[in-house]
Amino acid sequence: MATQSAVPVVLDTAVRDLVPTAKLLVVGAGGIGCEILKNLALSGFSDIEIIDLDTIDVSNLNRQFLFRKEHVGKSKAMVAKETILGYNPNIQITAYHDSITTSQYGVNFFKRFHVVLNALDNRAARNHVNRMCLAADVPLIESGTSGYSGQVEFIKKGVTQCYECQPKPPQKTFPGCTIRNTPSEPVHCIVWAKHLFNQLFGEEDPDQDVSPDTADPEAAGDAGKTALVEEMDTNAQDGNVQRTSTKQWAVDIDYDPEKLFNKFFGDDIKYLLSMENLWKSRKAPLPLSWSKAQAMIEEPSENASNIHRTDMQVWSLSKCTEIFDQSIASLKKSLQGKSFLVWDKDDKPALDFVTACANIRSYIFSIQQKSRFDVKSIAGNIIPAIATTNAMVAGLVVLMAMRVLANDFDHCQSIYVRQKSSVSNTVLMAERVIEAANPKCYVCAPQPFVNVYVNINSMTLKDFENEVLKKSLNMIAPDALIDGKGIVIISSDEGETDVNNDKKLSELGIFDGSILKVDDFLQDYELTVCVHDYEAKEKDDPPFKISSDVELKTIEEVNDAKNGENNGNANGSGDAKAQQDGDDDDDIAIVESVVEDDPQEGPSKRRKMNPPEDEDDDLVLIEEDDD
Incomplete structure (x- = not known):
């Protein structure tokens, strides 16, 4: 008890002038x-800077109480x-x-502050601020909430783990088929x-093609036998069905919504029906035409408010076809003068397009x-936030900021907010100790190092x-x-190394065991990358992997490989295959696109390398709903 009562006294005396x-x-x-x-x-702080893009x-x-209705859009x-x-x-x-x-908020910008307080809603920005605070040697207080759960974490170079010391759970993904x-x-x-949005208006990605997947193992030997191939382009030489390019259909001056609609929701569905093996144990889809969808009208309730009609009500198919047409027209205008659009949950035409298309397909x-x-x-990977949780976490953040100012780091353990506990009735739970940095962290280790496993003969620079x-x-x-x-292969100076963009890694003299020295001037961050030749063997294998475990490829082995490159592979083309016989897949972190990570339930779970996945199939947890 004496120890607990002494902490506030230290804070009161130390922080009063700070x-x-x-x-x-x-x-x-x-x-x-x-x-x-x-x-x-309200706590006496008198010099504050705030940055937000939204x-x-x-x-x-309903939870961001500094804002009112008249502030919408500002x-x-x-x-x-x-x-x-x-106030x-x-x-x-x-x-x-x-x-x-952005580049104007560099290391010198961060050095101006005594403490940085993170209240972000995405992992990319969190990673960046983490690196900037490490480079500037400024304390960072990281916080997040997800429903009734929350966490506050103190990060200080040389004292604690950084935000990236432990791997975060990857985004839940689904097989392409x-x-x-x-x-x-x-x-x-x-x-x-x-x-589909990206296919029509965004940056095209073959892995995101929305056309029926004829390579689906479940439909092997059966795909396309009775398809309506006369409605699709066919390669006259080998008879293989070629996918029709629809991007131009959407952006043409003579845009025809019926043509697009019937392609995605009629012809493609008929093609799927030709894959008979797919429907032996599941209900077959029902092709839908533009005219039939327009005829399916459902009148909204007379008592429904405008917000209810637009946001909370499930649209009829007729409404979906109307929104499908309207949103494409709006997106066409937004695309003018741009190479592509990026989907944003807060962009109304983009959200309307996804809502309409998803419901038609459903x-x-x-x-x-x-x-x-x-x-x-x-679609925005949002867990609805609880205002009370936000308030509790924010209070803990400010209390921790006071301790940090007083250099009372010993009492800056990570704190968790949770709805219930299996071991006690407490809502707040603190770590017993402050975790030291992970010596294998590729961000805050003295000599950051990472292994990257890629197919050097197929991946472009x-x-x-x-x-x-x-x-x-x-x-x-x-x-x-x-x-x-x-040899500089990638430069942050615009246009300097563009000639290398479409070359394969092997064509640039990178082979199995090559070492790259990579640095980011903005983040004041340097990283040694060891490139390993890797080939995905199964359909669902990741296209590449990374691992910060130096033991997978020791520095001595790296130097031996480099010497071999200099002595026996002067032309730099290199076709040696990776020798991974002794590697354990459990030591390799699969890299996928990620979203904001959820706060862990407490100290017993936070340090696990592979946290359990969220049980809700429809949602991916994030740390703070900044919708």
């Missing part, structure tokens, strides 16, 4: 961010500033309506609709249809940069050179 002079950065002005800002303003949506108003950061000044007009607060990942051929849940149709496959509100939650370095290793603007040769 709070008014402390300079704090709050990253994010959503559910947690609003509560943090309010707490800071604008206020009507769905934010910058969260700017409105939060004005509201906070109403305390004597404080200095600076607001930025911008992304924290399920999405294309045999959906059975609403989320399958929603993912399909998002893929009807065809006898799957429950969803309202636009539900589709936004599922551009894919390596985008999928491996940026999306998986969370870099913003990487530069890379081949160690020992000094």
